[in-house]
Amino acid sequence: MRTEILMPALSPAMTDGRIAKWHVREGQTVAAGDVIAEIADASATMEIEAADAGRVESILVPAGTAGVKVNTPIAVIRAERTAARLESVAVGVTALSGPDVPAPPRRNGAAKRPAQPGETPQRSATGDCQILTYREALRDALAEEMRRDADVFLMGVDVAQNRGAPKVSQGLIDEFGPARVITTPPLEEAFTGLAVGAAFAGLKPVVEFQSWAIAFQAMHQILGVAAETYYVSGGEIAVPIVLRGPNGWAPGVPGQMSRCFASLFAHVPGLKVVAPASPADAKGLLKAAIRDPAPVIVLESELLYAASGPVPLAADWLVPIGTAHIARPGRHLSIVAYGRAVGTALMAAHDLARDGIDAEVVDLRSLRPLDLETVLSSVARTRRLLTVEEGWPMCSLGSEVCASVAIGAFRILAAPPVRVAGADVPMPYAASLEAAALPDPERVVGAAKSLLSAA
16 A cells, blocks of 8 residues: 655644655665654754655655645655565565575664764764754663663653654664563553652653653652652652653644643642753753652653754763753843743744844743742843743743742833743644644744833
């Protein structure tokens, strides 16, 4: 059976895009979940994965082609069933004919393994970084910590067989085996409870959820057991567990799955919560989370997994939990964001600069504990605060930051703080409504100009 691969939309407003790169060639065999191409628009890059096993029959649109309309066929994959029959026949022929008959070709869709000690990574222009995607940075963090500490192990749905939903665990099963890369059935409460018990016993589990919306089934284990055990045990039982997976909006996903749980988890004492916005922070924060004796929630964004960026080559790169980062210095207003919204804030700051407005962007990175000192220092310089997030506005991180600044720095504010957040509704499914429910650079620019004019 032949399957056409169509040009997907990176956002509800996208009408066309560019084929940035092909990861496969015609005639190549691919497995379900293998990355076959990268597509891009003006603001983001995303990987396309093979939905089923098969062989690439034809590539219809060459790499580098721009202006490719959404839903245009860009490649054709023939279902693996045909290839599997051919390989079975070849194996049978080999068995009947003896050793002189060539063996069938091996599948070439294997996952990329983690970089090994002694290998030369790709370097940036400065020579002190390697260029990795967000998912590769998470993978390297897992691999390095699993090599460093035999108590660290990964578990989740399909993390061994199919590299999990976000394809972060690529190659880990080959190095660490099924005892430390454990595929579980989709019973989130059960395997999260198992992981919490393992943490009680002194192991260091990393639990991968297919999404945080699905992880909601395990909330009792996370909020009622992992978060409170250290406190109720009088400090006798540590819970060194990391819980990670995609959080928030993804294109074309209905409201039940497009939920941002950042403020919910940040509300709970006993948990630590981080939301990395770049590959460097993804690696450094995950490594720090694995080494932390407390339960740590790592909120990732599906649209960031394919994003590339420099990651320091330092042998022990860590980003301390509880520290914010000035992603862009400025002097006219402070824009505070976390996760994927940091990219939105940076794009808005770039647009504002064209009008002579110098915006400072603060990447929170850590949502609990919250680095209010860095936020207050920024606001002390700019005297204006704007928060940006994809989550709902009611009881949000933006609400907490605005309240904390109003309490701690009221006299230095030149204007009331302003929040830009997702619409206070379940995520719509219609593309036009989906776009209207999300903050974008244009909304942030408008809010920033209104804030400055109110001073």
